Amino acid sequence: MQVSRETYTILQSHLQPNGYLSVPALAGFMQEAAWKNVKEIGVPTEALLKQDLAWVLTRMQWEFIDTASHRQEVMVETWPSGSDKYYFYRDFRIYEKERLLATITTTWILISLSKRQLRPVPDFLSKLSYTHDKNPMPRATGKISALKNVSNQQAVEVNWHQLDVNQHTNNTYYLQWIIESIPTSVLQNASLQKLDIVFKNESRFKDRLTVNLSKEGNTEFKHSIVNTDEKELVLAKSIWA
Numbered sequence: 001m002q003v004s005r006e007t008y009t010i011l012q013s014h015l016q017p018n019g020y021l022s023v024p025a026l027a028g029f030m031q032e033a034a035w036k037n038v039k040e041i042g043v044p045t046e047a048l049l050k051q052d053l054a055w056v057l058t059r060m061q062w063e064f065i066d067t068a069s070h071r072q073e074v075m076v077e078t079w080p081s082g083s084d085k086y087y088f089y090r091d092f093r094i095y096e097k098e099r100l101l102a103t104i105t106t107t108w109i110l111i112s113l114s115k116r117q118l119r120p121v122p123d124f125l126s127k128l129s130y131t132h133d134k135n136p137m138p139r140a141t142g143k144i145s146a147l148k149n150v151s152n153q154q155a156v157e158v159n160w161h162q163l164d165v166n167q168h169t170n171n172t173y174y175l176q177w178i179i180e181s182i183p184t185s186v187l188q189n190a191s192l193q194k195l196d197i198v199f200k201n202e203s204r205f206k207d208r209l210t211v212n213l214s215k216e217g218n219t220e221f222k223h224s225i226v227n228t229d230e231k232e233l234v235l236a237k238s239i240w241a
Helices: 023-040 045-050 171-180 184-189
Strands: 004-009 053-064 073-083 088-096 099-112 117-119 152-157 192-199 208-215 220-227 232-240
Touching (some): 023 088, 045 053, 152 171, 171 232
Antiparallel strands (some): 004 073, 053 192, 088 099
């Protein structure tokens, strides 16, 4: 299976207030690299759309080693690392020159766009070979427990420019809302080390959401995003240093 490597220059608009590359901007680079990779291996998003199918991200586990700043170039390395009955796995490594910045493992499903239902892996995808020079990263496993004591809540509304081509909220905005819920003192004085995020349900244009935060320790937080029906869309855990 082919490994894609895409290089992106960090622009001023990609920076967070401390001058380093923001997580949502990096997630955008990853989306672009993954989009290119599925085309290269012969299963582009456009071909799936014609079959009433769409990729849906269900989980991401991030580990941050270092970061990069303005005008530096980051290389996103990504490859599909395996599949089973319902799930596809895609791994990422992020570099600045030879310096490893982050590793991310992701889990995906296929859904029917018209019915919004989970679809088993089609034959033409299950027959793909996953033999390549990159060993798969450990799969994202284990459950994230529910928030115990919510210490902060923020209201957000999904706007037009936060939608993706499947007409639901782009996952980069969930990442943004989660990070923005962290206390300012932590954002100013600490850096994100690990992030585990489960995407459970989708949201759409004009949906009103609530971002909940629970402090689990000095450097650990849990997060949830719910809609007006109290349906949980996202559950996450972040560790800072």
